[in-house]
Amino acid sequence: xxxxxxxxxxxxxxxxxxxxxxxxxxxxxxxxxxxxxxxxxxxxxxxxxxxxxxxxxxxxxxxxxxxxxxxxxxxxxxxxxxxxxxxxxxxxxxxxxxxxxxxxxxxxxxxxxxxxxxxxxxxxxxxxxxxxxxxxx
Ligand code: ADP
Ligand code: MG
Numbered sequence: 001x002x003x004x005x006x007x008x009x010x011x012x013x014x015x016x017x018x019x020x021x022x023x024x025x026x027x028x029x030x031x032x033x034x035x036x037x038x039x040x041x042x043x044x045x046x047x048x049x050x051x052x053x054x055x056x057x058x059x060x061x062x063x064x065x066x067x068x069x070x071x072x073x074x075x076x077x078x079x080x081x082x083x084x085x086x087x088x089x090x091x092x093x094x095x096x097x098x099x100x101x102x103x104x105x106x107x108x109x110x111x112x113x114x115x116x117x118x119x120x121x122x123x124x125x126x127x128x129x130x131x132x133x134x135x136x137x
Contacts (some may be wrong), residue, residue, distance in 0.1 A: 002080040003033065003136070005126035007115035010068035011107065013037070018071055021101055021114065025075055028087055034074040034136045036108060042066045048129055051122070064110060072130045081123055084116040 008021055022032065040048070045062040052058050075084055081087040089100025093112060096103035117123035127136070 001076060001078065002108060002120075003074050003076050004081040004084050004117045004123045005115070005130070006073045006075050006084055006119075008071040008073075009065065009111070009113055009115060010070055011064075011069060011111045012105065012113040013069050013071060015105065022073075024087055025084070025100060028083060030075040030077040030080055030083060030087075032073055033076040035071065036130075036135075037069050037071050038124050038130070039069045040066045048126070061110060074127055074131060074136050081117055081119065085118065088114045088116050 006025070008137075012018070012021060014031055025032070042062055045065040046053070049058065049062055049065070052061065055061075077083065077125075087097030087101060089102035089106075091101045091102075091112060092109040093106035094108070101114050102112050117126050
């Protein structure tokens with residue numbers, strides 16, 4: 001059993017497709033162990049994406065992630081980190097496989113609907129960024 005952090009980004013929330021996205025996770029055997037809707041400040045978005053601080057897209061990405069509400073979730077299941085990323089599809093929707101969330105909904109490489117942790121250590125940091133242990137059930 002593994003846990004990963006999933007975010008439905010501001011573009012996904014605006015398009016009113018939370019149910020579709022969460023349904024895909026559930027259909028693939030992942031379980032929602034924690035969930036809430038929040039609106040990050042620019043500073044909070046910068047803290048979340050601190051690993052990307054030297055990337056050219058850091059400023060634009062953190063503007064995007066703080067432009068409106070997001071839904072943050074802890075997903076739980078066998079191989080949850082890799083499975084979530086498979087369901088999401090490649091970062092750039094142009095390269096995403098058929099049937100993935102990003103292929104079906106993402107506008108471009110930045111506005112790509114969902115986030116998912118990429119490794120055990122990043123999942124632990126990202127889950128702890130939004131949730132206390134008492135909120136994960
Ligand atoms: P992923 O979300 O697939 O793990 P990364 O960790 O590489 O991708 O990047 C984090 C986020 O930054 C992406 O989901 C996307 O929103 C944005 N991003 C990544 N690459 C670019 C890029 N070349 N131009 C603009 N935004 C980008
Ligand atoms: Mg990443």
